Each structure stands twice: as structure tokens, then as C-alpha cells.
Amino acid sequence: MPDISLALLGWDPRRTDEAATHPAAGPGVRPGRVVRVERDLVRVATEDGLVAVPSVGLAVGDWVLTDGASWASVLDRRTALRRKDSGQTSDEQLLAANVDVVVVVEPMDPRPNVRRVERMATLAWASGATPLVVLTKSDLALGGEVADVEAVVPGVEVLEVSAETGDGLDVVRSHLTASRTFVLLGPSGAGKSTLVNALAGTEVLATGDVRGDGRGKHTTTHRELVPVPGLGCLVDTPGIRGVGLVADEEGLEQAFPEVVALAAGCRFVDCEHRTEPGCAVLEAIEDGALPEVRLASYRHLLREIAHQTARKASQDRSALRSRGKQANRSKRESMTIKGRGPRG
Ligand SMILES: Nc1nc2c(ncn2[C@@H]2O[C@H](COP(=O)(O)OP(=O)(O)OP(=O)(O)O)[C@@H](O)[C@H]2O)c(=O)[nH]1
Numbered sequence: 001m002p003d004i005s006l007a008l009l010g011w012d013p014r015r016t017d018e019a020a021t022h023p024a025a026g027p028g029v030r031p032g033r034v035v036r037v038e039r040d041l042v043r044v045a046t047e048d049g050l051v052a053v054p055s056v057g058l059a060v061g062d063w064v065l066t067d068g069a070s071w072a073s074v075l076d077r078r079t080a081l082r083r084k085d086s087g088q089t090s091d092e093q094l095l096a097a098n099v100d101v102v103v104v105v106e107p108m109d110p111r112p113n114v115r116r117v118e119r120m121a122t123l124a125w126a127s128g129a130t131p132l133v134v135l136t137k138s139d140l141a142l143g144g145e146v147a148d149v150e151a152v153v154p155g156v157e158v159l160e161v162s163a164e165t166g167d168g169l170d171v172v173r174s175h176l177t178a179s180r181t182f183v184l185l186g187p188s189g190a191g192k193s194t195l196v197n198a199l200a201g202t203e204v205l206a207t208g209d210v211r212g213d214g215r216g217k218h219t220t221t222h223r224e225l226v227p228v229p230g231l232g233c234l235v236d237t238p239g240i241r242g243v244g245l246v247a248d249e250e251g252l253e254q255a256f257p258e259v260v261a262l263a264a265g266c267r268f269v270d271c272e273h274r275t276e277p278g279c280a281v282l283e284a285i286e287d288g289a290l291p292e293v294r295l296a297s298y299r300h301l302l303r304e305i306a307h308q309t310a311r312k313a314s315q316d317r318s319a320l321r322s323r324g325k326q327a328n329r330s331k332r333e334s335m336t337i338k339g340r341g342p343r344g
């Protein structure tokens with residue numbers, strides 16, 4: 001195993017202080033980054049090589065302090081990509097931590113689905129990372145795609161690229177330079193793997209460089225962090241590629257800044273922009289300044305967030321109730337035992 005440089009894994013020098021003053025710091029304790037999450041353990045890349053430690057609560061991308069064997073203590077998570085747990089619960093699962101850039105990948109052929117881009121950008125904002133939109137397959141574009149997409153992601157850079165001709169690759173590269181951690185979000189067939197390989201000039205997603213087990217084929221069944229030659233680190237997980245991530249209101253506000261700005265001018269503070277008099281949002285739609293579909297998307301995502309929040313609250317309540325019942329039961333049990341005491 002060659003030496004691993006923490007800088008190559010995205011170590012930010014500002015972390016040096018954090019690590020030195022951390023309660024877990026001490027002799028034999030070193031910093032590292034979680035590069036792979038398996039069932040019961042995580043692989044942590046440290047300057048002394050890869051170590052395996054129990055996985056308690058850790059996610060790929062986490063920076064940790066570790067003794068190299070039995071424990072790892074997590075450093076501040078600057079960003080967090082979460083997704084709804086599969087199944088009926090509203091539990092959230094941490095998919096990756098400390099991602100700097102969420103690359104929203106959408107093909108130009110077939111024509112970009114702007115509603116999907118809008119949604120992915122909202123999820124990206126919710127993680128705390130910076131979204132970047134990359135439109136792939138520009139060699140097959142018909143025209144107007146970039147402007148269409150720019151209209152739904154205010155404040156987000158929209159790049160176009162062709163892995164086929166190489167056009168635009170340099171610009172994308174300049175956004176994903178070393179020390180940045182990025183993740184690709186986008187539908188199957190958007191050209192994500194092709195893009196990464198073209199950017200790196202090598203088959204990154206077919207072989208993967210930081211693999212502890214030495215197996216060849218990169219199958220993405222585990223969550224992992226892969227340093228990409230000439231770029232930063234790519235977080236690759238099957239769950240992130242899908243769009244089951246969770247949005248939040250802050251992310252929504254960042255994704256729809258023009259709606260938020262307009263809403264500030266509504267007569268009523270709690271305006272729902274439906275039929276209220278003096279609604280600046282509806283006026284903007286009248287004037288053609290705001291497309292009606294933008295408001296529809298905004299509402300749709302807002303409902304989704306509200307639904308998620310309500311479900312979570314009701315689950316928290318029932319969890320509390322069942323904990324309460326359990327506490328009562330054990331109280332009764334301990335009274336029974338006490339009652340028996342004198343005889344026993
Ligand atoms: N014409 C053209 N085709 C491309 C380009 N980039 C990717 N493709 C093709 O698009 C198809 C899908 O590319 P992939 O890279 O496998 O897509 P993906 O997003 O990784 O898909 P999943 O692995 O299913 O998530 C492949 O047939 C690629 O050859 C491009 O820039 N131009």
C-alpha cells in the first residue's frame with residue numbers, strides 16, 4: 001500500500017487545529033478519512049495506510065481521529081447528504097459527509113428535463129454543498145438547452161460538456177480540482193461514468209484506485225470515496241445516484257431565490273400565493289416575469305418537505321409513547337420485584 005497523502009484525500013489545512021484540539025487527540029491517534037463503508041466496519045485512509053475500524057455512525061467522507069484499530073471519533077461534518085431510509089419510515093440515512101460540490105448531471109439528449117434538474121439542485125442545496133450543473137452529450141444538442149436549464153437554477157453555474165468530442169471538459173475540471181470532494185447526481189444513462197473517465201483520462205469508475213481489497217472491478221455496491229487523478233475525490237454510492245435524497249426548506253429557499261425575493265413583497269406575511277390580494281408572486285406570473293411552472297415546482301417540493309416533516313414528527317411522537325410505555329412497564333416490574341422482596 002503506497003503512502004496516502006491526506007491532501008490528496010481533500011484534507012483542509014483548517015482542520016489541523018480542529019484535530020489537534022479535539023478531545024480524542026493524543027499519542028498514537030491520527031487523522032484519516034472514511035473511504036469505504038462496509039457492513040460492520042469502515043476503511044479509513046490515514047497517512048500510515050488504510051485501517052479498518054468499527055462503523056458506528058460513520059459515513060463515507062467523514063474525517064475522523066482514530067487509533068487505527070478499535071475506534072474512530074468523527075470531526076465536524078461540514079456538509080451532509082441524507083436520504084430517506086427505504087421502507088415506510090421517515091428515518092433519514094446519512095449517505096456521505098463533507099461533500100463540497102454536488103454535480104447535477106443531466107443529458108442534452110434527450111432534451112434536459114428541467115423539472116428534474118430543479119429538484120436535484122434543491123437536494124444539492126439541502127446538503128450544504130455547492131451545486132454545479134453539467135449538461136452532458138453536448139455533441140447531440142439541438143440548441144437552447146443551456147438557457148432552459150439556467151432558468152430553473154438561479155445562482156448555479158451550468159456547464160455543457162461532451163465526452164465524445166472533449167468539448168467543455170477543461171471547464172468542468174477546473175471546478176473539481178484537487179482538495180474538493182464531489183458527488184454526481186443524475187439519472188441512469190446521463191453519462192456520469194463516461195464523464196468521470198473522460199475527466200480523469202482513465203477508467204476511474206471501472207477500477208478505482210483506493211481499494212483496500214485489491215479486487216479489480218468497481219461495482220459500486222459499497223459506498224466509497226475515490227481520488228480521481230487530476231481532480232478531487234469522488235464519492236460514489238448507488239444510493240446517491242438515485243434521487244431519494246431529502247430536501248429541506250433552507251435548500252428550497254436557495255433553489256428558488258427569485259420566488260423567495262418576490263414573496264417578500266406580498267401584502268400578507270403568510271401569503272400562500274394562491275388567491276390572496278396583493279400577492280407579488282401572482283403578479284409576477286401575470287406579468288410573465290415568473291413562469292407559472294416555477295411556482296408549481298416550488299409548491300410541489302414544499303409539500304414534499306412538509307409531508308416528510310409531518311411524518312417524522314408523528315414517528316417521533318409514537319417513539320416517545322412507546323418508550324413511555326416501556327418505562328411504565330419496567331417501573332411496574334421493579335415495583336413487583338420490590339413487593340416480592342420481603343418474601344424472597
Ligand atoms: N454522444 C455522446 N454519448 C455519450 C456522452 N457521454 C456518455 N454518452 C453515452 O451515454 C450512455 C450512458 O453513459 P454512462 O456513462 O454509462 O451513464 P451513467 O450516467 O453512468 O449511467 P448509470 O451508470 O446507469 O448511472 C453511454 O452509451 C455513453 O456512451 C457524450 O458526451 N456524447
Ligand SMILES: [Zn+2]
Nearest residue numbers: 266271273279
Ligand atoms: Zn403571495
